[in-house]
Amino acid sequence: MKRRVSLLAGFILLLCSFSLLADTIKLGFNYPQSGRYKDLGLQQRLAAFLAVEEINQAGGILGKDVELLIRNTAGSPERGAANTDELIRKEKVDMLFGGASSAVAIASGKVAKDLDRLYFGTTTSANATTGSEGHDHMFREYPNAWMTAKALGSYLTKTFDDSKYFYVTADYTWGLSSEASIRNFTNTTDKQVHPHALTPFPRAFIKDFKKALEAAEASDAEILVLVLYGDDLVRALKVAHDMGLKDKLKIVIPNISLGIALNVGASIMEGVISTTPWEWMIPYQLDFERGQQFVEAFTKKYEVRPTSTAATAYGIVYQYKDAVERAGTTNTQDLIKALEGHEYSLLKDTQQWRALDHQNLQTIYVVRSKSREQVVKDSLRSDFFEVVGSLDGGQAVQTPTEWRAERAAAGKPPSL
Structure with missing residues (x-):
């Protein structure tokens, strides 16, 4: 038994x-x-x-x-x-x-x-x-938007000091917070001097981007900041190119990814300034x-x-x-x-x-899009970006005081 x-x-x-x-x-x-x-x-x-x-x-x-x-x-x-x-x-x-x-x-x-x-x-x-x-x-x-804006703002203020900005911004959480953050770090908070145009989200059409970009063209701005992402950014960049704005304004975008660059095309992307936490060519440029x-x-x-x-x-x-x-x-x-x-x-x-x-605290890279000739040398025609600046994640992030102030403004407790 x-x-x-x-x-x-x-x-x-x-x-x-x-x-x-x-x-x-x-x-x-x-x-x-x-x-x-x-x-x-x-x-x-x-x-x-x-x-x-x-x-x-x-x-x-x-x-x-x-x-x-x-x-x-x-x-x-x-x-x-x-x-x-x-x-x-x-x-x-x-x-x-x-x-x-x-x-x-x-x-x-x-x-x-x-x-x-x-x-x-x-x-x-x-x-x-x-x-x-x-x-x-x-x-x-x-x-977050604060981190990328601080890295981008540091580069822009050194490179294009005292320039006039025009913002084209997607009218939703990310777009509005990104614009506010970039304005903060480029000393462009005065919307009379540095105006903006909002585009609908998530249902913006070509006519919406054209209207916003026509307002940018009519201003005397030198820097055009496209606070857009995904398909919206792709379409806006193509409209800006067709309008000849690249010859009149320096185009800046808060965040870029290889997928967006591929959809836009190397000729249109050339010279565009943005930020990224990582792209495939960066481990080779910086030996990771x-x-x-x-x-x-x-x-x-x-x-x-x-x-x-x-x-x-x-x-x-x-x-x-x-x-x-x-x-x-x-x-x-x-x-x-x-x-x-x-x-x-x-x-x-x-x-x-x-x-x-x-x-997550990590280095933010400021990148500039390469010329078409450089991009297509890659076997997959994807070598778009060169690092022109960076900011350590610990320097880029909000301080605890700044973070708690944001929480307080939203009526939230000072800790998670």
Whole structure:
């Protein structure tokens, strides 16, 4: 009898072991498969799958395979929030990430907090994501508008001092906060001297961009700042080129990615100034070996170069893996503690998850688009940018006092 009990206990233990071995860690990926930011979403998806594939080939996370469950936000905050709810309640994901617009990331992150899951914002730049709307379950890898504006403003004030600016801005959270931040760091807060035109979001048409750009042309501005992104930026740059504005104004954009540059074209992009936290050529220009390895793996697998949005998604998956392995668990509260203040280096120089607001601190690069002749020398005709300036993440980010002031203005507590 005892032998039978022992055998039965052993059999149950064996079954439990198989259950544990078969268990997976599930990541929920919320991205725009359609809509204005679909190109950004595709790069995020490709990079996320590459990271998961590499991690599983290397033994998974804590010995468990990683499974990526994807949902299309279509650029809609409501849909992003609904996806997040479903991924947590129905699919039982351990963590979520994604968002190519700040409104989507913010809405999705709030649902994740309510259901006690981490949410990593990918391409979300509005200050609010880790500022006035920030909370303890939201971590943002991508630089916020304040950081990019400070890096950009530092370069512009040195290079184009006392110039007159005209802003064309998308009328939503990211656009408005980006314009305000750039104005702050370029001493162009006087809207009478440095006027702007707002374009609708998310339903702007060519006529809207043309009207705004005609106002810019009629002004005596020397710097044209296009506070637009995704398909809106692509169309506005093409309209500006067709109007001959590149011969009259220096064009500046807050954020650029390779995908946008490819859609616009090398001739139109030439000379445009912007910022980025990462693009595929930067690891070669600045000798970041792990970044080069990512570029080569991504390019070999997909036959296209990775963009900054791809690097962000790839880095988030690896940072989640690192946090789980350091904490020894997927428990959300333990992972928050493991991430806060953590420093690491992956695809570039040192980065840190700031404990105060969960904003990732990293170097911001100011880049200028190369000539067409230089761009097409690359085998994939994708060598668009050269680094002309940079600002350390610790210098670029809001100080704790500035961050708390933003929170106070929104009626939020002085801590997450």
